[in-house]
Amino acid sequence: MGLPIDGEPISGTDLERTSVQWQKYCMQYIGFAPEEGALKGSRLQVKAIISHISRVHITPDIPHLTVVQYARAVALLLLGGTMCPDSSGNLVSLLYLAKLEDIVAARNCSWGSAVLAFLYRELCNAGEKGKAAIGGTLQLVHIWVWSRIIPLCPKLGAPRVHMDPHQIDNNRVLPGAPYGAMWNCEHTFTRTVRTTVRVIRDILDEMQYDQPYDMESNVIMAYAGDFNPQLWRSICPLIFYAIVEMHHSERVIRQFGMMQNIPD
Numbered sequence: 001m002g003l004p005i006d007g008e009p010i011s012g013t014d015l016e017r018t019s020v021q022w023q024k025y026c027m028q029y030i031g032f033a034p035e036e037g038a039l040k041g042s043r044l045q046v047k048a049i050i051s052h053i054s055r056v057h058i059t060p061d062i063p064h065l066t067v068v069q070y071a072r073a074v075a076l077l078l079l080g081g082t083m084c085p086d087s088s089g090n091l092v093s094l095l096y097l098a099k100l101e102d103i104v105a106a107r108n109c110s111w112g113s114a115v116l117a118f119l120y121r122e123l124c125n126a127g128e129k130g131k132a133a134i135g136g137t138l139q140l141v142h143i144w145v146w147s148r149i150i151p152l153c154p155k156l157g158a159p160r161v162h163m164d165p166h167q168i169d170n171n172r173v174l175p176g177a178p179y180g181a182m183w184n185c186e187h188t189f190t191r192t193v194r195t196t197v198r199v200i201r202d203i204l205d206e207m208q209y210d211q212p213y214d215m216e217s218n219v220i221m222a223y224a225g226d227f228n229p230q231l232w233r234s235i236c237p238l239i240f241y242a243i244v245e246m247h248h249s250e251r252v253i254r255q256f257g258m259m260q261n262i263p264d
Contacts, residue, residue, distance in 0.1 A: 002178030
């Protein structure tokens with residue numbers, strides 16, 4: 001996703017506020033006071049944020065404060081809708097907004113670590129009895145799956161019986177786009193093979209421990225010189241407020257074409 005994996009941890013205290021206090025807080029930092037019905041404790045309805053930013057038109061002569069408030073609102077949508085969405089699907093925690101108060105300093109946080117911590121916890125929760133929905137950045141799971149379970153990956157152009165796993169959309173608009181942007185293509189259920197649970201289970205059973213990512217990818221090669229390998233190969237806690245998950249890179253480095261020692 002191109003998120004930083006180094007920097008300050010995403011942590012803090014969830015302050016108790018009344019609805020009026022949350023309204024004033026939102027007015028100060030994202031430029032509008034949501035209606036009381038749009039607030040669920042410390043969480044705000046996503047549609048309220050979308051409704052607000054759709055009415056703001058950024059022009060060259062707009063006040064700087066309005067631009068910064070707009071940027072915070074968009075970042076809040078990214079956090080609650082893509083990076084760390086909860087299972088509700090329509091609410092975003094205003095606790096995240098505290099990390100966006102200083103919009104410049106926000107880039108110094110380890111957002112990548114936070115996203116992984118949140119996703120790992122949600123995947124653990126998925127195993128609970130009666131669990132019907134989970135949150136987290138499931139796009140990251142999709143990227144992993146599409147690279148390994150070909151019947152599920154997006155099909156480009158007309159549907160085909162056989163799909164080359166290396167036929168990925170490389171016509172990216174942004175230079176130096178993240179690895180996930182390689183799957184920048186239409187993906188609908190009508191273009192995805194369905195009712196293949198048995199096939200998918202067989203693929204999982206036959207999956208090799210050293211089945212690598214596409215390490216020759218132009219995207220990965222472009223990032224190879226930018227990232228310190230000691231960071232993404234480190235064994236460390238991933239922190240997202242009260243969530244702490246361990247990053248055990250020593251268990252999976254064969255997926256990156258490296259030799260793996262016997263873990264302690």
